[in-house]
Amino acid sequence: MPAELAGYREWSGKTRSPWRASWSIVRTGVLMILRRWVFWLLIGLGLLNFLLNFALIYLKATLTIQNEAVGQFLDAYKVTGTGEAYADFMEGQATITALLLAFAGANLVGSDYRQGGMIYYLSRRIERRHYIVGKLMSVGAVVTMIATLPTIALFIEYGVLSSSLDYFFENGRILVGILGYGLVLAVVQSLLLFAIASWVHRAVPLVMCWLGVFVLLRLLADTARAISDDRRWLLLGIWENMDRVGSWCFGAGNPDKTPSVGLCLTVLVGLCIICLIVIVRRVRAIEVVT
Amino acid sequence: MSAPESPRTASPATAGAVAELRSVTKWYGPVIGVNDLDLTIGPGITGLLGPNGAGKTTLIKLLAGLLHPSLGKVTVSGRSAASSAAKEHIGYCPDVDAFYEEMSGRRFVRTMARLHGMSKSEAKERAEIALAEVGMTDRADRRLRGYSKGMRQRIKLAQALVHDPAMLIVDEPLNGVDPVGRRELMELFRGFRDRGKAVLVSSHILHEMDALAERVIFMGRGRILASGTLAEIREMLDEHPLHVRLRSSQARELAAQLIRWEDVKGIELRDEEEFSLEVRRPDAFFQRLGDFVVAESIDVSALETTDASAEAVFDYIMSSAARA
Incomplete structure (x- = not known):
């Protein structure tokens, strides 16, 4: 159709900061996951876990008044409103998120390399750093959506259903813990996924690598520890490191346990730096590979 | 962290050179992609011709800001081609046929507009104009995976046109498009030229470049072998x-x-x-x-x-x- 018939007129609008354009990458990434029914199986699992906890908190708040035995029964499910309970819930949700990212990583990041789609991004008014931040945020958004936001919802529900709103004032540390644990999960998983998916683009190898990082390294850590009787080998377990640092955010966990939280945090920071270097190099390398 | 919002500078297409390469060389490790290129591209349709490995794609990517030159300088509208400011003036339609297949054509074009820094309403409006321009308005709600090759080419063009660039760079746009579609795309390029814009078309379909391009650039072994109108180049060939x-x-x-x-x-x-x-x-x-x-x-x-x-x-x- 000729431009005139299309009502063509030249655009003279304002362009916004490229950082705001990064949000488009986030939105595209999240929608890409939500559009596939196969990912909904895992999202549904997370939702189920959330609804179960939501219902248990509600039952505890309403039925304990009538029958204390019910409250003791529900305590077996750790519906205690303590930091430890939320940390456990977040760990469960994080497991589901890790599984989801294992399968979705090929779509979120790998496809940009495999099919050369990255040039659509980089030919726009954004630079490589905006692309990297956008992609990291899209993975982080998935983690937040499944692990952090449901935990905040449970925290609010517990406080609202408590006898007084003092619960919120007395347990401010829990909210810090939820946000802290969520941040650790989002940052580490997004950097790790991006770094791996930039090398391993296809779904099946990516799933194997992703799970290998968490499962095989843990097995290796246990074996090395058993052989040398040195608990510092446990630092190889990335999942456990995230859990220790996350629990520390809640003020939970044994501070005297070896390896210390500081060491766990150091390992995670080191891992994140390595991932970031890999990501930057791989995004630069797109010059050669396409 | 965010840079201040900036008003879009006026299109420089009418002010002579849109893009310039000065002594540009690009190496891929030990392999040379383009070698000491000097080139000016102004308004009008320019054809880029050359065999595989001639350096056409490298030249295009340098202009689109996807590659940094190893030596020399590439500028678009007076700014480094890799900068955000230069990309405002470039609409790049790659030969890569890769999309997010679950997206609809309309959503894809809108997303590309948002990536260009447009607000939601602006992106929506500009996407509709670009889709109308490539004749895809009625079919844009279908998912990309269901599109034919020709429809995909049109959607790729729409995303390149969506921000009203001063220069359109199209890599092999006529591949896989039926004769009617080719004629329409060529009309589209001419319409773009008539608005004072620059179009750089890389193509292997040489006889269609005869009808389309006012100026051609012949590339080989990473160098520009000849550039100008076909008549000018033809006249320079003394031995033929x-x-x-x-x-x-x-x-x-x-x-x-x-x-x-x-x-x-x-x-x-x-x-x-x-x-x-x-x-x-x-x-x-x-x-x-x-x-x-x-x-x-x-x-x-x-x-x-x-x-x-x-x-x-x-x-x-x-x-x-x-x-x-």
């Missing part, structure tokens, strides 16, 4: 005189006259009414021939060049380059 076919009821008499001209290298009579000539300096020859037939009242029923097409010129240049 232009072949002209001429039909006249007075063919023998006319041939006898023309063989004496210094620009005519040779004549071959085909039959009583037709002969072919080998001509040097075609512009001067055609000027003189025109004056001559008018002055002598000679009846000329047909006059055509047989090897001035992009394909013939391309073959000559490539054979020269291979010997060099």
Whole structure:
């Protein structure tokens, strides 16, 4: 159709900061996951876990008044409103998120390399750093959506259903813990996924690598520890490191346990730096590979 | 962390050069992609021709800001091609056929507009205009995975046009498009040119470049072998005189006259009414021939060049380059 018939007129609008354009990458990434029914199986699992906890908190708040035995029964499910309970819930949700990212990583990041789609991004008014931040945020958004936001919802529900709103004032540390644990999960998983998916683009190898990082390294850590009787080998377990640092955010966990939280945090920071270097190099390398 | 929002600068397309390469060299490790290129691209349609490995894609990516030159400088609208400011003026339509297949065409174009820094409402409006321009308005809600090759080409063009760039860079746009679609796309490029914009088209379909491009760039081995209008380039090929076919009821008499001209290298009579000539300096020859037939009242029923097409010129240049 000729431009005139299309009502063509030249655009003279304002362009916004490229950082705001990064949000488009986030939105595209999240929608890409939500559009596939196969990912909904895992999202549904997370939702189920959330609804179960939501219902248990509600039952505890309403039925304990009538029958204390019910409250003791529900305590077996750790519906205690303590930091430890939320940390456990977040760990469960994080497991589901890790599984989801294992399968979705090929779509979120790998496809940009495999099919050369990255040039659509980089030919726009954004630079490589905006692309990297956008992609990291899209993975982080998935983690937040499944692990952090449901935990905040449970925290609010517990406080609202408590006898007084003092619960919120007395347990401010829990909210810090939820946000802290969520941040650790989002940052580490997004950097790790991006770094791996930039090398391993296809779904099946990516799933194997992703799970290998968490499962095989843990097995290796246990074996090395058993052989040398040195608990510092446990630092190889990335999942456990995230859990220790996350629990520390809640003020939970044994501070005297070896390896210390500081060491766990150091390992995670080191891992994140390595991932970031890999990501930057791989995004630069797109010059050669396409 | 965020940079201040900036008003979009006026399109510089009408102000002469849109893109410039100055002494640009690009290495991929030990392999040279393009070698010491100097080039200016202004408004109008420019064809980029060359065999595989000639450096066409490297040149395009340098202009689109996807590659940084190893040496030299690439500027678009006076700014480094890799900068955000320069990308405002470039619409890049790659040959890569990769999309998020679950997205609809409309959503894809809107997303690309948002990536360009447009607000939601602006992106929506501009996407509709771009879709209308490529004739995809009615089909844009279908998922990309269900599109034919031609429809995908149109959607790729729409995403390149969505921000109203000063320069459109299209890599092999006519591949896989049916003849009707090709004609429409060529009309689209012409319409874009008519608005004072620049279009750089890389294509292997040489005979269509004849009809489309006002200026061509021949590339080989990472260098620009020739650039200019086809006629200009053709005239520079001294060792390949232009072949002209001429039909006249007075063919023998006319041939006898023309063989004496210094620009005519040779004549071959085909039959009583037709002969072919080998001509040097075609512009001067055609000027003189025109004056001559008018002055002598000679009846000329047909006059055509047989090897001035992009394909013939391309073959000559490539054979020269291979010997060099």
